[in-house]
Amino acid sequence: MFGSSSNGKDNGVEASSSVPDAQNDGTSPQASKNGPGQNPMGAIDEQKDQANDMRSPTRKSADESANSEKKRRSSGVGRARDLFSSAKQSLHNLGSSPDNKTTVPQTPMQKLGKTDPALNVPQGSFNNSAGESVPGPRSTFFVGVTEDKNKKCRRTMEDTHAYLYNFLSTPAPALSSEASSKTRTSITESSTALSETSSQGVTETDNGYFAIFDGHAGTFAADWCGKKVHILLEEIIRKHPNTPIPELLDMTFTSVDQQLEKLPLKNSGCTAVIAVLRWEDRIPNAQSATGSTAIAPAAAAAVDAEKSNEAKAAADVPAGQDAASTESKLRKAASRQRVLYTANVGDARIVLCRNGKALRLSYDHKGSDENEGKRIAGAGGLILNNRVNGVLAVTRALGDAYMKDLVTGHPYTTETVIQPDIDEFLILACDGLWDVCSDQEAVDLVRNIHDPQQASKVLVDHALGRFSTDNLSCMVVRFDSKAVQQTASNQSQQIGVEGDPATTVGGLSEAEALVMESKKQLDETGEGLDRIPSDLIEQDEEHDAEPGPELNADALDKARKDIKPQPPPDSGAAGGS
Numbered sequence: 357m358f359g360s361s362s363n364g365k366d367n368g369v370e371a372s373s374s375v376p377d378a379q380n381d382g383t384s385p386q387a388s389k390n391g392p393g394q395n396p397m398g399a400i401d402e403q404k405d406q407a408n409d410m411r412s413p414t415r416k417s418a419d420e421s422a423n424s425e426k427k428r429r430s431s432g433v434g435r436a437r438d439l440f441s442s443a444k445q446s447l448h449n450l451g452s453s454p455d456n457k458t459t460v461p462q463t464p465m466q467k468l469g470k471t472d473p474a475l476n477v478p479q480g481s482f483n484n485s486a487g488e489s490v491p492g493p494r495s496t497f498f499v500g501v502t503e504d505k506n507k508k509c510r511r512t513m514e515d516t517h518a519y520l521y522n523f524l525s526t527p528a529p530a531l532s533s534e535a536s537s538k539t540r541t542s543i544t545e546s547s548t549a550l551s552e553t554s555s556q557g558v559t560e561t562d563n564g565y566f567a568i569f570d571g572h573a574g575t576f577a578a579d580w581c582g583k584k585v586h587i588l589l590e591e592i593i594r595k596h597p598n599t600p601i602p603e604l605l606d607m608t609f610t611s612v613d614q615q616l617e618k619l620p621l622k623n624s625g626c627t628a629v630i631a632v633l634r635w636e637d638r639i640p641n642a643q644s645a646t647g648s649t650a651i652a653p654a655a656a657a658a659v660d661a662e663k664s665n666e667a668k669a670a671a672d673v674p675a676g677q678d679a680a681s682t683e684s685k686l687r688k689a690a691s692r693q694r695v696l697y698t699a700n701v702g703d704a705r706i707v708l709c710r711n712g713k714a715l716r717l718s719y720d721h722k723g724s725d726e727n728e729g730k731r732i733a734g735a736g737g738l739i740l741n742n743r744v745n746g747v748l749a750v751t752r753a754l755g756d757a758y759m760k761d762l763v764t765g766h767p768y769t770t771e772t773v774i775q776p777d778i779d780e781f782l783i784l785a786c787d788g789l790w791d792v793c794s795d796q797e798a799v800d801l802v803r804n805i806h807d808p809q810q811a812s813k814v815l816v817d818h819a820l821g822r823f824s825t826d827n828l829s830c831m832v833v834r835f836d837s838k839a840v841q842q843t844a845s846n847q848s849q850q851i852g853v854e855g856d857p858a859t860t861v862g863g864l865s866e867a868e869a870l871v872m873e874s875k876k877q878l879d880e881t882g883e884g885l886d887r888i889p890s891d892l893i894e895q896d897e898e899h900d901a902e903p904g905p906e907l908n909a910d911a912l913d914k915a916r917k918d919i920k921p922q923p924p925p926d927s928g929a930a931g932g933s
Contacts, residue, residue: 463579464576464620464621468580468619470878473871473872473874473875473878474583474584474587474871474874475580475583475584476874476877476878477583477870477871477873477874478874482500482501482502482809483501483503483517484501484517484518484519485516485517485518485579485582485583486518486519486520486565486582486583486586486867486870487866487867487870488870489519489520489521489522489866490521491521492521492522492560492562493560494560494562494839494843494851494858495521495562495836495839496562496694496835496836496839496840496843497521497562497564497633497833497834497835497836498808498833498834498836499519499521499564499566499808499831499832499833500807500808500809500810500811500812500813500831500832500834501517501519501809501812501829501830501831501832502809502812502813502815502816502828502829502830503515503517503816503827503828503829503830504816504820504827504828505827506788506820506824506825506826506827506828509824509825509826510825510826510827512575513575513827514570514571514572514574514575514578514626514827515568515569515570515571515578515786515788515827515828515829516568516569516571516575516578516579516581516582516626516829517567517568517569517582517784517829517831518565518566518567518569518582518583518585518586519564519565519566519567519831520564520565520586520866520867521562521564521866522558522559522560522561522562522563522865522866523561523563523564523565523586523590523632523633523634523865523866523867524561524563524589524590524593524594524865524867525559525561525563525852525853525854525856525859525863525865526561526563526634526635526636526637526650526652526852526853526854527593527594527597527652527854528597528652528853528854528855529597529598529651529652529655529656529683530597530598530652530656557863557864557869558863558864558865558866558869559859559863559864559865560851560858560859561634561635561851561852561859561865562635562843562851562852563632563633563634563635563852564631564632564633564634564833565586565589565630565631565632565633566630566631566632566633566782566784566831566833567581567582567585567586567628567629567630567631567784568628568629568704568784568785568786568829568831569581569582569585569626569627569628569704569754570626570627570628570702570703570704570786570787570788570827570829571624571625571626572624572625572626572627572748572753573623573624573625573756574621574623574624575624576619576621576624577616577621577624577625577626577754577755577756578624578626580616580619581612581626581628581754584612584615585608585612585628585630586867587867587871588608588611588612588615589604589605589608589630589632590865590867590868592604592607592608592611597652598652598653598655598656599653600650600653600771601632601650601697601771602697602699602769602770602771605630605632605697605699605767605769606699606766606767606769608699609628609699609701609754609765609766609767610765610766612754612765613754613755613757613760613765616754616755616757617757617760622755622757622758623756623757623758624755624756625748625753625754625755625756625763626702626753626754626755627700627701627702627703627704627721627750627752627753627754627786627787628699628700628701628702628704628753628754628767629698629699629700629704629705629706629718629784630698630699630700630767631696631697631698631706631717631782631784631833632696632697632698633694633695633696633697633774633833634694634695634697634852635692635693635694635695635843635844635850635851635852635853636650636651636692636693636695636853637650637651637687637690637691637692637693637853638650638651638690638691638692638693638695638773639651639654639686639689639690640689641654645771646695646771646772646773647773648691648693648773650695651683651686651687651690654686655682655683655686658682658686659682691844692843692844692850692853693773693774693844694773694774694776694840694844695771695772695773695774696708696717696770696771696772696773696774696782697769697770697771697772698717698718698769698770698772699767699768699769699770700718700719700721700767700768701721701750701752701753701754701764701765701766701767701768702720702721702750702752702753702787703720703721703722703749703750703786703787703790704718704784704785704786704787705718705720705784705785705787705790705795706718706782706783706784707782707783707795707798707799708772708779708781708782709779709780709781709782709783709799709803710775710778710779710780711778711779711780712780712799712803713796713799714794714795714796714798714799716795717770717772718768718770719768721750721751721752721753721768722742722749722750722751723739723741723742723743723744723748723749723750723751724742725751728751728752729751731751731764732744732751732762735761735762736761736762737761737762744759744762744763745759745762747759748763750763751763751764752764752765752766752767753765774835774840776835776837776838776840776841776844777837777841779835779837780803780834780835780837781802781803781808781811781832781833781834781835782831782832782833783798783799783802783815783830783831783832784830784831784832784833785798785815785828785829785830785831786826786827786828786829786830787826788819788824788825788826788827788828788829789815789816789819789824789828789830791824791825791826792819792822792823792824793815793818793819793822798815801814801815801818802814802815802832806834807834808832808833808834809832811832811834812830812831812832815830815832816828816830
């Protein structure tokens with residue numbers, strides 16, 4: 357027995373700390389066992405307690421620290437659990453609060469969209485500001501568009517683009533005041549009748565609308581134009597069906613400037629390039645640069661000429677009969693043609709590929725241009741460092757109300773009859789592309805790429821590879837030459853002009869349908885408001901504005917400070933004229 361204990365010690369087992377050796381302390385095991393009034397188990401417990409008390413102070417302190425740390429951790433976990441539960445409940449209450457919707461930040465366009473359904477139309481594919489527009493069964497052109505913020509150089513994207521596959525159908529001539537009145541009435545009635553059917557009443561016209569707006573001093577002007585210009589243009593065409601499109605484009609740009617000036621954000625502006633592609637019945641005209649004239653303005657001019665003829669007036673022939681006879685004669689000589697109209701302000705550009713050659717259909721309005729410099733000087737301004745009054749690099753733009761007396765919104769316009777056998781595609785792009793790429797180079801890069809979406813991407817990638825420092829937006833419109841020729845030659849299947857078998861009389865345009873759908877959603881959600889605080893909108897836009905390369909920021913601030921605030925319309929002396 358003792359040998360076993362000795363072996364245990366030799367093996368390094370420390371037993372003395374728990375049970376002392378009887379021989380070492382001189383106590384006989386027998387005497388301990390037979391002592392009066394003692395419990396053997398109690399003696400063992402007492403010996404254990406004594407042994408625990410004999411432990412080293414260092415180990416005792418470590419045990420106490422471990423127990424204290426364990427309690428501290430347990431208490432910390434409990435507090436964290438309670439804090440997490442409290443935060444979770446707070447988030448739940450916040451999400452279920454009816455007032456939580458008002459805390460969601462909105463852009464100025466979203467705020468104004470509550471009063472104007474056109475501004476609330478959702479973006480379409482490829483970020484199309486006009487809304488969702490796709491080619492129809494009889495489309496003779498196809499659109500591809502690519503945009504890039506160019507994040508290495510710009511922190512915001514200030515470009516906007518828009519396109520429609522079914523722009524307003526070409527109106528028939530209105531050759532008397534009575535006919536014009538009926539036309540406007542039928543438009544209102546058809547819009548009301550088809551308001552519930554929305555897109556079901558859209559007329560396929562195969563008339564195209566394409567636009568790019570390059571913003572500066574914020575995104576507001578470009579965003580607003582992307583949502584509104586095509587709608588304003590349609591309204592003006594309806595009101596003036598006999599007026600040539602170039603004049604109507606000028607009227608539209610003027611209307612845009614007037615409306616932007618009334619909105620809260622008067623300092624934002626944008627350059628613009630717009631193209632309208634439509635079917636027209638045209639008659640030969642040797643005096644026209646295109647060799648032909650649209651039948652509506654030609655018929656109106658002929659009727660006016662006949663009315664002023666003294667012999668015709670003496671014959672006492674009813675005016676309506678004269679008008680009908682004149683239109684009938686002109687239609688016999690007319691032919692269906694594809695016509696492209698363009699308008700631009702600033703340095704956004706449009707190029708037509710004609711048999712492989714680049715044909716520019718726009719004009720760069722820059723401070724470095726001699727003609728524009730003379731115009732600015734004549735208006736009382738000056739060109740400093742190729743900028744208008746040292747501020748703006750372009751001499752024409754939409755918006756920029758603080759410089760409207762110098763920076764006009766009147767566009768450069770063109771009219772081109774498309775030749776299906778040699779006209780291949782269009783390129784519309786902002787100056788981010790044209791600053792690093794020539795017209796012909798752009799045409800050569802994408803001429804053999806028949807997918808317009810791929811072609812637009814190639815051009816944007818090329819500009820990035822050339823280290824363009826501006827936002828990039830590029831739109832390519834590819835013509836289907838065979839389809840154009842077939843549509844023009846087949847009298848029974850013509851499309852795009854009022855009175856065609858395939859064109860619904862009084863039907864909705866694609867733009868009208870998109871706006872009606874937006875208005876319907878606003879009515880259903882009840883989000884429409886009577887008025888949006890203008891100061892809040894202006895504050896939001898100023899915070900996000902980025903001057904960009906078009907502006908000299910320091911000169912811009914000075915120009916703004918020089919503007920004297922205008923009194924409200926209802927202020928002033930009572931009874932003043």
